[in-house]
Amino acid sequence: MGEPVVEVADLMKTFRVSEREEGLGATVRSVFRRRYRDVQAVAGISFGIEPGEVVGFLGPNGAGKTTTLKMLSGLLFPTSGRATVLGHVPWRREDRFLSRIALLMGNRTQLVWDIPAADSLRVLQEIYRIGETDYRRARDELVDLLDLGPLLNKPVRNLSLGERMKVEFAAGLIHSPQVAFLDEPTIGLDVSMQARIRRFVAEYNRRTGATVLLTSHYMDDVVALCRRVLVIHHGKLLYDGALAGLAERMTPYKLIVATLHDGAAHEDLGAYGAIVAREEGRVTLRVPRENVAERTARLVGDLGDRLADLSVEDPPIEEAVDRIFSGELPVATA
């Protein structure tokens, strides 16, 4: 592993937002005297990303994900803290820095509505000063990876949402950035198009070695692409580590799956934990982490040979991620 591509230390961003009550009177008053409130969007986070990593950035709406991405791509000036991306301080917005990064936003488009994307790509070629051979290579590779076919030559307004997102990726990555920040790249797309974009990001990362930091609302994106995740909530970093370890940290319980012999299928196991599923002779119980050993022992002791099989599992990663997005995070893990 080389030098970290992204280094963030105590990064903080506070927004000053104007407040106003409902109603016409309050609106008129607010024209003359505005009241402000400070909102801490990012409350001091630190992390580093190695070259070629694909890292998922998770958190509920308003957690500070987009604000962080905007600071790392130089669009926002932090209130305090340090960050370097590819050795540059992002918010100085040096041309040499900007031509090596990309920020794609799933809910915004940089393409011109009325002209084919191919023309927008040519403009980007000139802005990024891409030589003709490099340009062709990058374009052909993106056409191939995204299966763009004739899409580049249709006016953007005639494309479907999914097609437009594919073309958006082509425009966003035409300058072969070394670091790509993807903000909700699959938002609003149907399931098969989401899968398609996901495959593309994985393949793009594999082929070019570009470092990717992505936020997404669809945990499938994260599960499919990221071995490592950062969880942010209320502007604070709650978890930084392997996706596999996330469930352990984020869900304060485990699942005990007990399979009973035919004769004991009627057995009520509610006393050992909350029953979350019951099918045939298989009962799944939810048990607080700290009680797992004791409950397992009791189950084995009480049921004896009526028990055919017993296993202890982590809750599915989906559940952990769902809890993150709905904002109900265990306080103790912070």
Place this chain on the structure above:
Amino acid sequence: MRYLRLLALFVRTELQFELAYRVNFLAELLSLVIIVVTSVAAVLILFAYTQTMNGWSFPAMLVLLGVFYIVQGVGELAFTPSFQQFMEQVRLGTLDFVLLKPASSQFLVSLRYFKLSNVAQVALGVIVTALGLARLGDELTLIALGEFAVALFCGLVLVYVLLLSLSTLAFWFVRVENLLAVYEAFLDAGRFPVDIYPGWLRLTMSTVIPIGIAITVPAQAVAGRLEALGLGLMVVVTIAAWAFARWFWRVGLRSYTGASA
């Protein structure tokens, strides 16, 4: 050099776009011709009753009208379409894409979109100006012509600077389209020489909103109504206004990105 190439590319994409809507394009051309012809006719009628208007002769008025159409035409051709888009981008948040590009944001914002049908208006303005200049005949000196060119260039820069500064306000107030409407209203008043207006209005038109200067001074140059000080002052004011607008833009940008301004 790179920016010139970019500019050519922007114009080319715009041309493609406008040609995609040919009927619209032709209708715009037609309406332009009608507007210019009728306003020239209005001046013709006016001068059927009088030889001079507050010291302005018929040829000088033609030059003024021509300059008015050139300035308005260039404004609508090259400046206002981009600034309107810019305000839209601030509102929608797509300005971020502009700021992510490794090139001057002021350039990318202000010279990105064009309304090419206005080339016709500029051309008509040039024709009307040329007609007026030809009628001036012997009165016209080479020096006056040079002063005219300098004043016209400064006038165009002043209009750009004015629009840039008005648009920069969008960084704080988001919706400032109506300020562009104010610009258009004042521009419209510029089709008559500033010095026929009452004092207070003349002052506004030549200082607060420098449309009056932008259009009247070039015409004054060829009509022999310009003191040497006037042109020098215009050059100084233009340079100062340019410097101010660039500074103001950077302040606006810093405020947008949250850097303490």
